[in-house]
Amino acid sequence: MHIVELKNVTKEFNGVTVLEDINLYIRENEFLTLLGPSGCGKTTTLRIIGGFEEPTKGTVLFEGKDITEVPPYERQINTVFQKYALFPHLDVYDNIAFGLKIKKIPKDEISKRVKEMLRLVNLQGFENRTIDSLSGGQQQRIAIARALVNEPKVLLLDEPLGALDLKLRKDMQIELKNMQKRVGITFIYVTHDQEEALTMSDTIVVMDKGRIQQIGTPVDIYNEPKNAFVAEFIGESNIIDGIMHEDFLVEFSGKNFKCVDKGFSKGEDIEVVIRPEDIEIVSVENGSLNGVVDSVTFKGVHYEMIVKSSDFDWMIHSTIMKPVGTEIGMTVSPENIHIMKKV
Ligand code: ADP
Ligand code: MG
Numbered sequence: 285m286h287i288v289e290l291k292n293v294t295k296e297f298n299g300v301t302v303l304e305d306i307n308l309y310i311r312e313n314e315f316l317t318l319l320g321p322s323g324c325g326k327t328t329t330l331r332i333i334g335g336f337e338e339p340t341k342g343t344v345l346f347e348g349k350d351i352t353e354v355p356p357y358e359r360q361i362n363t364v365f366q367k368y369a370l371f372p373h374l375d376v377y378d379n380i381a382f383g384l385k386i387k388k389i390p391k392d393e394i395s396k397r398v399k400e401m402l403r404l405v406n407l408q409g410f411e412n413r414t415i416d417s418l419s420g421g422q423q424q425r426i427a428i429a430r431a432l433v434n435e436p437k438v439l440l441l442d443e444p445l446g447a448l449d450l451k452l453r454k455d456m457q458i459e460l461k462n463m464q465k466r467v468g469i470t471f472i473y474v475t476h477d478q479e480e481a482l483t484m485s486d487t488i489v490v491m492d493k494g495r496i497q498q499i500g501t502p503v504d505i506y507n508e509p510k511n512a513f514v515a516e517f518i519g520e521s522n523i524i525d526g527i528m529h530e531d532f533l534v535e536f537s538g539k540n541f542k543c544v545d546k547g548f549s550k551g552e553d554i555e556v557v558i559r560p561e562d563i564e565i566v567s568v569e570n571g572s573l574n575g576v577v578d579s580v581t582f583k584g585v586h587y588e589m590i591v592k593s594s595d596f597d598w599m600i601h602s603t604i605m606k607p608v609g610t611e612i613g614m615t616v617s618p619e620n621i622h623i624m625k626k627v
Contacts, residue, residue: 285347286309286310286311286312286345286348287310287311287312287347287438288309288333288344288345289309289344289348290306290307290308290309290343290344291342291343292306292307292341293305293306293307293329293332293339293341293342293343293344294341295325295328295332295339295340302325303329303339303494304495305342305495306495306496307496308489308496308499310472310487312437313468314470315473315485315486315487316470316471316472316486316489317473317475317480317489318473318474318475318489319475319477319481319491320476320491320517321476322476324493326442326476326491327442327474329474329491332344334359335355335359335361336363338353346359346360346438360436360437361436361437361438361440362438362440363431363439363441364427364428364439364441370423370430372415372416375413375414376402376414376415376418377398377411377412379426380398380402380433382430383433384397384398398433401430401432401433402429404429404466404467405426405463406425407425407426410422420447420448420452421448421455421456424444424456428441428460432467438469439469439470439471440472440474441471441472443476444460444473445457445460446475457483458483461484478518482506482518483502485501485502487499487500488502490505490513490514490517490518492513497510498510498514506518506519509622509624511624511625511627515557515622520559520599521557521558521559521560522556522558522559522560522563523556523557523624524537524555525553525554525556525626526554526556527554528545529550530550531546531548536556537593537595537596539572541572541616541618541621542618542621543618543622544619544621545622553626554624555623555624555626556623556624557622557623557624558621560598560599561586561601561602562616563598563602563615564614564615564616564617565606565613565614566614567613568611568613569613571612571613571615572614572615573593573598573613573616574612575593575611575614576591576610576612577590577607577612578590578591578608579608580605580607582605583601585603586602586603587602587603587604588600588601591612591614
């Protein structure tokens with residue numbers, strides 16, 4: 285069942301198109317992430333789903349019903365904004381209880397649900413704390429509790445971890461993901477951080493310049509990028525021109541390689557994507573490609589080496605370090621040679 289669906293959604297601001305023909309569906313209980321560089325239209329897409337923005341063209345469906353013109357407060361969708369937007373003059377309890385009080389829910393029920401939410405976000409006993417006595421991470425959790433207490437069917441989160449430092453962000457990524465599975469609510473999450481998207485999502489929607497570039501699971505997006513934009517945005521890649529000779533046989537760097545891709549026309553110009561960690565260093569005699577190490581950078585878990593071959597500079601990530609000037613052989617197994625249509 286699709287809980288939310290966008291059909292041919294286009295958005296213009298003052299005649300400038302910022303979203304173009306967005307088609308997207310989101311399943312119940314899914315953790316879906318909109319990923320892309322700043323300005324690509326992530327927030328605008330989220331605001332359209334939340335009802336804060338109307339599309340110029342196209343429709344928004346919720347459980348199959350057209351809600352394009354339904355105001356935000358009548359949608360079963362809640363939002364956690366980039367800035368948490370907590371009420372600074374209210375304590376934690378009143379911040380979380382706010383929406384329930386407006387709905388005139390009985391006091392006992394409110395108290396029970398606020399407690400439940402505090403347990404969910406691991407902040408039991410924080411009822412009477414003031415907002416400015418909380419750390420960034422704690423404020424973030426209160427913002428999530430405040431959104432979830434209304435029992436929305438869908439929660440929209442716009443770069444909610446952006447303001448946190450790296451360590452806390454990593455902890456919160458795991459915590460948020462676990463929380464989502466526990467409460468069984470659909471999350472639509474926005475980030476420009478590819479690692480965050482890969483860690484948390486069931487489905488990633490990669491966007492660039494107002495268009496969807498690719499939709500898939502983290503593994504799909506990482507292993508089978510559809511175009512050079514996706515390949516370069518998600519992790520690092522070697523992208524080299526090639527020719528498809530037949531199914532499972534590709535030529536690049538003047539040599540033929542076995543690959544696992546098929547369905548391209550004979551002689552078709554394509555691009556080959558190889559991840560830096562998928563190139564294995566071997567002896568010169570055993571290499572299907574040869575080159576000379578041009579630079580070495582220590583990156584903590586691996587070394588990053590640039591290896592110059594006659595027609596291409598290869599980036600390699602390896603735990604084995606070869607000094608600058610060494611001639612080495614390189615091999616790549618067929619399943620790590622990814623073929624993309626040339627655009
Ligand atoms: P992202 O969240 O991916 O960084 P946004 O959705 O915020 O991108 O913005 C996409 C584009 O739309 C940007 O070029 C931005 O300047 C423009 N934009 C967003 N909101 C408005 C607005 N209210 N008026 C005019 N332009 C806007
Ligand atoms: Mg944004």
